[in-house]
Amino acid sequence: MIMLLRKIFFSLLVIILLFTSGCWNRREMDTLTVNSALGFDLIETNGETKILLSVLTIKPSQAIGGAGDMAGGGAGQQQSVTGQVISITGDTVEDAVRNWNQCSSRQLFMAHTVLFVIGESVAKEGIGWVIDFGTRNRDIPERALVVVCEGTARDALQAQPEFEPLLSTEVYNILNQNRYFTSKSKATDIIETMYDLLTPGRDVSLAFLKTFVPPEKGSSVRQTPQSIDGKDSEGEQPDHKVPTVAGAVVFRGEKAVGRLNEAETQGMLFIMGEAQGGIISVAFDSTGKNTSFLFRDVNTKVKTVIEKNEISFQVEIKGTGELISAAPGTIDITNRSDIQKMEHMINKEVVYRCRKAVNKAQELGSDPFGFGDKLHRTHPDVWKKIENHWGEIFPHVKVNITADFSVEHSGLIDKSLHIR
Amino acid sequence: MLDQGRISSVQLFLLLVIAEAATAFLYAPSDVIKMAGRDSWLTSVIPTISGLVVAVVCIALAKRFPQQVFTEYLPQILGKIPGKILAGVYTAVFIHLSSVIMNQSSAFIHVAFLRETPLVALEIIIGLASIYGVYLGIEVIARQNELVWPVWVLSIFIIILLVAESINPDNFRPFLEKGIMPVIKGSALFSSFRGEVFLLLMLYPYLNKKEDVYKSAVYHLLTTAVLLGIITAAIIGVFGELIPVYMVFPIYNLARYISLARFVERIQILIVVMWMFGVIVKLAVFYHSAAIAAANTLGLKNYRLTLLPILAGTIIISRLFYGDHLSLTHFLSHIFPYYGPVVELVIPALVLLIAVILKKGGKS
Numbered sequence: 001m002i003m004l005l006r007k008i009f010f011s012l013l014v015i016i017l018l019f020t021s022g023c024w025n026r027r028e029m030d031t032l033t034v035n036s037a038l039g040f041d042l043i044e045t046n047g048e049t050k051i052l053l054s055v056l057t058i059k060p061s062q063a064i065g066g067a068g069d070m071a072g073g074g075a076g077q078q079q080s081v082t083g084q085v086i087s088i089t090g091d092t093v094e095d096a097v098r099n100w101n102q103c104s105s106r107q108l109f110m111a112h113t114v115l116f117v118i119g120e121s122v123a124k125e126g127i128g129w130v131i132d133f134g135t136r137n138r139d140i141p142e143r144a145l146v147v148v149c150e151g152t153a154r155d156a157l158q159a160q161p162e163f164e165p166l167l168s169t170e171v172y173n174i175l176n177q178n179r180y181f182t183s184k185s186k187a188t189d190i191i192e193t194m195y196d197l198l199t200p201g202r203d204v205s206l207a208f209l210k211t212f213v214p215p216e217k218g219s220s221v222r223q224t225p226q227s228i229d230g231k232d233s234e235g236e237q238p239d240h241k242v243p244t245v246a247g248a249v250v251f252r253g254e255k256a257v258g259r260l261n262e263a264e265t266q267g268m269l270f271i272m273g274e275a276q277g278g279i280i281s282v283a284f285d286s287t288g289k290n291t292s293f294l295f296r297d298v299n300t301k302v303k304t305v306i307e308k309n310e311i312s313f314q315v316e317i318k319g320t321g322e323l324i325s326a327a328p329g330t331i332d333i334t335n336r337s338d339i340q341k342m343e344h345m346i347n348k349e350v351v352y353r354c355r356k357a358v359n360k361a362q363e364l365g366s367d368p369f370g371f372g373d374k375l376h377r378t379h380p381d382v383w384k385k386i387e388n389h390w391g392e393i394f395p396h397v398k399v400n401i402t403a404d405f406s407v408e409h410s411g412l413i414d415k416s417l418h419i420r
Numbered sequence: 421m422l423d424q425g426r427i428s429s430v431q432l433f434l435l436l437v438i439a440e441a442a443t444a445f446l447y448a449p450s451d452v453i454k455m456a457g458r459d460s461w462l463t464s465v466i467p468t469i470s471g472l473v474v475a476v477v478c479i480a481l482a483k484r485f486p487q488q489v490f491t492e493y494l495p496q497i498l499g500k501i502p503g504k505i506l507a508g509v510y511t512a513v514f515i516h517l518s519s520v521i522m523n524q525s526s527a528f529i530h531v532a533f534l535r536e537t538p539l540v541a542l543e544i545i546i547g548l549a550s551i552y553g554v555y556l557g558i559e560v561i562a563r564q565n566e567l568v569w570p571v572w573v574l575s576i577f578i579i580i581l582l583v584a585e586s587i588n589p590d591n592f593r594p595f596l597e598k599g600i601m602p603v604i605k606g607s608a609l610f611s612s613f614r615g616e617v618f619l620l621l622m623l624y625p626y627l628n629k630k631e632d633v634y635k636s637a638v639y640h641l642l643t644t645a646v647l648l649g650i651i652t653a654a655i656i657g658v659f660g661e662l663i664p665v666y667m668v669f670p671i672y673n674l675a676r677y678i679s680l681a682r683f684v685e686r687i688q689i690l691i692v693v694m695w696m697f698g699v700i701v702k703l704a705v706f707y708h709s710a711a712i713a714a715a716n717t718l719g720l721k722n723y724r725l726t727l728l729p730i731l732a733g734t735i736i737i738s739r740l741f742y743g744d745h746l747s748l749t750h751f752l753s754h755i756f757p758y759y760g761p762v763v764e765l766v767i768p769a770l771v772l773l774i775a776v777i778l779k780k781g782g783k784s
Binding site: 009135141194199373376 | 532533667676677679
């Protein structure tokens with residue numbers, strides 16, 4: 001009996017194995033469109049406000065000539081993938097995602113999304129639903145970066161990337177490297193945005209994506225894909241906009257209230273301790289800025305000082321770096337007093353940038369630095385009393401900034417040139 | 421004793437660890453953080469004490485009847501009819517808990533991965549794998565678990581190590597902002613999970629060296645406390661205490677958030693591996709207890725006959741009563757904290773008391 005049961009059971013298992021050898025809801029490559037960036041806009045149609053979702057899809061290119069063309073340049077350099085922007089509308093964002101299936105035979109596959117581009121209209125109305133969409137959807141990676149763009153996201157996504165096949169990868173790489181190269185714009189992913197949205201005493205700041213028409217004609221790296229019939233599509237699109245990131249957009253709650261320019265963004269990143277490399281130019285023995293300093297290893301400490309019901313913050317920025325360029329006849333790095341003079345100037349410049357960032361933020365009534373959060377974490381009792389008025393208190397809070405940078409190296413030559 | 425298998429104290433310890441942590445690591449943090457906020461990592465400490473109480477009661481009871489399982493000696497303590505009724509109640513409890521585990525296991529796969537696969541299909545597959553283990557006996561489950569736990573523990577540590585760079589110590593301050601009460605409330609939730617050490621009632625007779633049972637129980641409680649404490653702390657460290665409140669499976673999001681040098685990414689599949697491995701063992705342990713309890717209640721000589729009906733029953737209960745996310749989380753965070761201690765502690769303690777008064781069973 002048992003043996004028979006066992007045999008039946010095993011044959012059942014074997015049969016089950018036949019039917020379970022794959023995924024039930026498999027999604028094959030040839031039924032999918034892979035997208036790399038999503039753009040969010042609000043539009044008015046027939047008096048109704050609808051969501052315009054712009055999808056930057058990855059299109060595998062058509063077969064390119066032959067392998068033999070490689071030596072000839074030209075066709076051989078053609079990019080292997082290109083992007084195409086397709087936009088759809090819907091009442092909600094998921095409605096738009098599903099409406100996609102009305103105009104496309106392929107399902108949208110969002111697991112390769114690296115960039116969320118938020119149009120001006122959405123940024124002004126509130127970005128909450130974008131973050132909800134980004135975190136609720138099981139396909140979208142949490143590490144996707146969120147940026148706000150100038151104008152509509154649909155236009156911004158159509159900008160032509162110069163170095164990468166896709167705009168999304170280009171912006172993603174620019175933002176991720178930015179912290180170590182220039183520290184002039186902020187890379188914020190979905191989770192960080194959500195964190196800033198939810199945490200009391202903290203406001204969201206996102207990178208600002210701008211597009212512009214480059215003055216250079218026929219840049220060798222910028223290519224437009226040739227259309228199938230060999231017609232050059234360059235003529236049809238007169239302005240090739242290229243993407244760039246410029247500063248940051250700060251929010252109050254879920255609504256954008258203003259922009260910080262590059263220098264202010266750098267100041268903000270200094271205060272947040274996220275600036276890890278960049279250039280500070282100072283005017284050394286001259287009226288114009290002529291000497292540059294490359295900072296690294298920046299360490300920021302924010303202290304909360306409470307004196308007689310007066311809240312103030314003490315920001316101490318410490319860092320090292322090297323002299324990276326100098327105008328002839330100015331600095332002599334072998335001379336200690338010159339170094340000290342230079343360090344003093346750098347400190348002054350850093351404090352100036354931070355001060356500008358703080359002033360701008362206070363003017364806008366937005367606290368992207370998380371000063372309120374810092375107060376909450378260090379003085380919970382004080383925070384409890386002012387929690388609900390932080391928006392009114394923050395614009396009048398005193399912030400003292402000190403910077404202490406040291407010049408440690410000077411590249412391969414030491415003093416600046418003496419031109420005879 | 422219907423299952424003639426023998427397990428060592430180490431196997432018992434590992435079995436208990438997986439039987440608790442396998443589902444707690446995915447479902448508990450979100451609920452606990454809702455209650456205890458950023459001090460939630462503390463909530464894994466206090467339940468250890470309640471778990472210890474449960475363990476002491478269960479071991480004391482089990483030692484009186486070293487060769488029998490709980491449902492087998494109940495009629496000897498309480499008399500034939502009440503004993504059978506209580507054994508029947510425990511059969512129902514085990515079946516019910518199995519169906520909750522079943523529901524948790526399929527719900528996660530459904531929500532996070534295979535949205536279009538019918539849940540019943542997932543449940544049948546998971547259930548068949550588990551009852552096959554039960555069919556072969558406790559020894560096989562214990563040995564399978566020996567293969568499972570290194571994968572399980574390693575995966576947890578890999579995930580936490582990889583995400584360690586994103587941990588922000590500021591997220592743990594201010595410490596105990598709202599006092600100790602939220603932590604105690606959160607601990608109550610964890611306590612019912614930790615009380616699953618009451619499985620000792622059903623597993624004790626299989627232990628080959630009975631004197632090591634305390635060691636197994638204590639090591640189990642400490643290991644689980646440390647594991648779940650670390651997991652909760654990592655979640656709070658990375659996401660803060662506000663984001664996980666919104667997340668259904670915070671540890672899964674944590675694994676998704678891993679990005680080491682933009683190279684080691686998308687390792688969330690580790691969670692699925694852990695999940696399936698752990699859940700199959702956990703389900704097997706509960707099914708085993710349910711099957712033995714059912715066979716005892718019905719007076720069957722072979723517990724294996726009850727397996728398919730139990731499987732069908734758990735799937736039906738899981739689909740009928742926990743069909744949506746709300747009813748499952750409602751059970752876990754509002755009913756289980758009361759229901760758990762009753763079946764884990766109160767009833768065994770009363771039975772122990774009666775046994776002591778009536779001088780039933782051997783000395784303990």
